Amino acid sequence: MLTIVMYHYVRDMPNTPWPAIRGLLTHDFEGQLDYIGRHYTVISLDQLLAATYDDGPPLPGNACLLTFDDGLRDHHDVVLPRLLDRGMSGAFFPIADAVENGVVMIVHRVHHILASGVEMGALFHELLELIDAWRDAYELPSTADLLAACIPGAVRYDDARTIQFKRLLQQALPRQAAWAIAGELFRRHVSADEAGFAEELYLSIDQLRTMASLGMGIGGHGVRHDWMEHLSRHGQREKMLRSREFLSRIHGAMPEAWLMNYPYGSYDARTVALAREIPGCRLAVTTRPGLIADFSKPYELPRLDTNDLPRQGDAPPCAWTLAVREAMERGGETSREVA
Template sequence: MAKRNLTIITYHFVRDQGRSRFPGIKARTPDAFGAQLEYILGRYTVIRMEDLFRALADRAEDLLRGSLLLTFDDGYREHFTHVFPILQTAGVQGSFFPCGRAVMERAVLDVNKIHFILAAVKDHSRIISSIFAALDEMRPRSDLRDNREYYRELAVPGRFDTGEVIFIKRMLQRALPEHIRGAITDRLFREHVTADEEGFADELYMSAEQLKHMKEAGMFIGSHGWDHRWMDTLPQGEQEREIDLSVDMLRVVGVSERELVMCYPYGAYSGPLIDILKTRGFRCGLSVDLGIADLDRDDPFALKRLDTNDLPVSAGEPPHEWTGPAAQEEGKSP
């Protein structure tokens, strides 16, 4: 039997940075996305989420050669305005994973507040100084560590971010107690981005009607949780709440309980979280673990993905680390 390997590509922002108020946001331009899709269509077979369901349900079900799944995280409005028309023209499906709270309550998620704070303030040391000043103010009435200790532990460069950026993200995403990091994030967002959170959310995220329209047009809509939290760190009750509220949102846009897929916020998952997903009828889960998914070996609730930056943008580029071996293994020339 042929190897059942699946390349799953992750996209986030797809926007025209030349016209953006926040040119510092890391994004694919619509033209670059279109060029990369052309590259993909010439070398892979773009499958639908329904094809993945069949392959997971039946180990004898082969995937098409060079199978690839397109996924889009966070439910940005630009996925509707830029990505959706390109996919329709190409005749392929994309799988979109919005957070329920952004859709239903028009609130800006903390993960995005941090993105736009970083984009609005070019000198990231200023943000760090503001965080430290806030911690110094709160320390007498809170159990907080020394600022230098936080920095030594967390300021470690990542695949796409500097040590300073990783430090800011980790402090405001998970290292600090939730009420403290939320207060600091809200203050920085109001100071550097906007005080009109609802208006900003309307500009940033898709609406329920837009998601419903894409679903009816053949796109796939899945869960990205309710509030984009590190779900592996939450107590069971909070995990269940995140999942159940997100499923409520999916029902509103027309998603059947027979087609539930979880795309983990931050890629964070755990055994207990997966157990809850199974009790709710989810079919699989998408991580940010780097690699090509092997449906015969991998846990279907921890499927690996690649980032858009792991693939060439055009046919003229040399093969990247993942495209050469993957394409050759599946019998396609990169």
């Protein structure tokens, strides 16, 4: 049995300029690593990839892979030293344009706009005003149609208005308009210096090289954190190929075997078929909650969110206890990023 755990922000939020960002506190991360160390054998990404070959070494019992999405600076400053202290490895998933071109992704623009302290009602009003103002320029559907596409369903972390705000920007609006509108709200409420902000928020390519040299795994997480399901077949293929190219710039050569992490956990049947054809792409992970018994679906591996596992204590692994079972029954969206 393999358990894959998913992390995003790991930091002491109250001591940062963005206390309202929702992440895992350093102390809780440490508690969880100790818990995982007691109950699982943490494996490296290389070990996992090697186990996918017929003649590869099998995984140890109760194997656990720790995955860190989005290439956040936290992963170098907070996560790396704590993994090294415990002799553990992790798998990290930077986004190409965030690292190389100083672009703050829509998902992170939205997180920081929401954490800016502006009241949700006011933010939502501004968003609808921008949609109205730019409707003609971007040929946008009516506001009623856009909102109809964002009706909150079963999600685990947000109130209804916040969900609509996120969904409008992350999914429902045409991408060009979403980048422009999220950019305008980001400039108003977060920072006028996007590149400078990106440098603070994301790992640099040098930090990624250092992490790789210290035994950490690096995998693909897209170029601009796009929803795979919303792309054409050609677009999906290009994102995966460019993810692979980005890995080659970190490692100095194309990876022989690598793992794709679908942004937002978004994929469809086309993605699975394409991933098989991309050179070296051996596995892919989603954000669907669950555990892995075998590699029969190598391009749809489920993960648990950090919130599904204890952060302290010594009770045996509760992966199949209530929280996860409930999440699986609700289906789909486990990640705060997705919700």
